[in-house]
Amino acid sequence: MSLIASPSVTNAPLTEQELAAWRGMLEVHAQVTQALDAQMRAAHGLSVSSYEVLMFLAGAPGHRLRMAEIADRVLLSRSGLTRLVDRLVELGYVTRCAVENDGRGSFAELTDAGLRTYRAAARTHLEGVRAFFLDRLDAADQIALGNIWTRLLASRPRRAA
Numbered sequence: 001m002s003l004i005a006s007p008s009v010t011n012a013p014l015t016e017q018e019l020a021a022w023r024g025m026l027e028v029h030a031q032v033t034q035a036l037d038a039q040m041r042a043a044h045g046l047s048v049s050s051y052e053v054l055m056f057l058a059g060a061p062g063h064r065l066r067m068a069e070i071a072d073r074v075l076l077s078r079s080g081l082t083r084l085v086d087r088l089v090e091l092g093y094v095t096r097c098a099v100e101n102d103g104r105g106s107f108a109e110l111t112d113a114g115l116r117t118y119r120a121a122a123r124t125h126l127e128g129v130r131a132f133f134l135d136r137l138d139a140a141d142q143i144a145l146g147n148i149w150t151r152l153l154a155s156r157p158r159r160a161a
Contacts, residue, residue, distance in 0.1 A: 028133075031132075032129075032132045032133050033048055035128065035132040036048050036125065036128045036129070036132060039124060039127075039128045040121060040124060040125065040128070043121070043124045044117065044120065044121045044124060046117070046121055047084075049074060049075070049076060049084055050084060050087070050088060051118070051121050051125055052073070052074050053070060053074060053081075053084060053085065053088060053094070053108070054088070054093060054094075054110065054114055054117065054118040054121070055118060055122070055125075056070055056073055056074075057070075057094065057108060057109065057110040057114070057118075058110055058114075058115060058118045058119075062109070063109055063110035063114075063115065064107050064108065064109040064110070065107065065108060066099065066105055066106070066107055066108075067081065067082070067085065067096075067105070067106050067107070067108055068105065070085075070108060085108050088108075088114065091113075092111060092113045092114070093110070093111055093113055093114030093117055093118075094108050094109065094110060094111060094114055095108070095109050095111055096108055096109075097109065
């Protein structure tokens with residue numbers, strides 16, 4: 001299975017079942033993301049996107065990633081990510097530095113203040129994930145969705161190195 005549709009399927013109208021599955025995923029994602037974003041802004045002054053950048057950096061070796069790698073992980077354009085990281089730099093949560101031997105690339109690195117902020121925000125984020133999503137599902141639903149997401153992610157095309 002590939003996440004890229006074949007031309008013969010692309011023009012076929014969606015069935016009610018397909019449409020319900022697709023729209024449901026989009027609507028639930030939007031609702032949960034909006035609720036998480038409001039909660040994170042109120043509690044920590046961070047958008048969900050800002051939190052995700054801090055989360056990826058916190059989990060990276062040396063708390064540091066190439067900007068291009070972060071851009072591949074978040075739902076932002078490269079220019080949007082640049083603006084977001086610039087705001088995190090202004091807040092003192094992240095620093096930027098050039099990649100040696102690559103004049104075009106740069107790293108983002110989590111500061112001590114960024115790590116403290118991430119750790120505090122992580123508790124709020126987990127509470128929100130449970131309240132806005134996981135608590136609405138029983139164990140069988142969670143297993144089924146986990147299996148579906150794993151299968152879809154395993155079938156995605158890999159980027160060339």
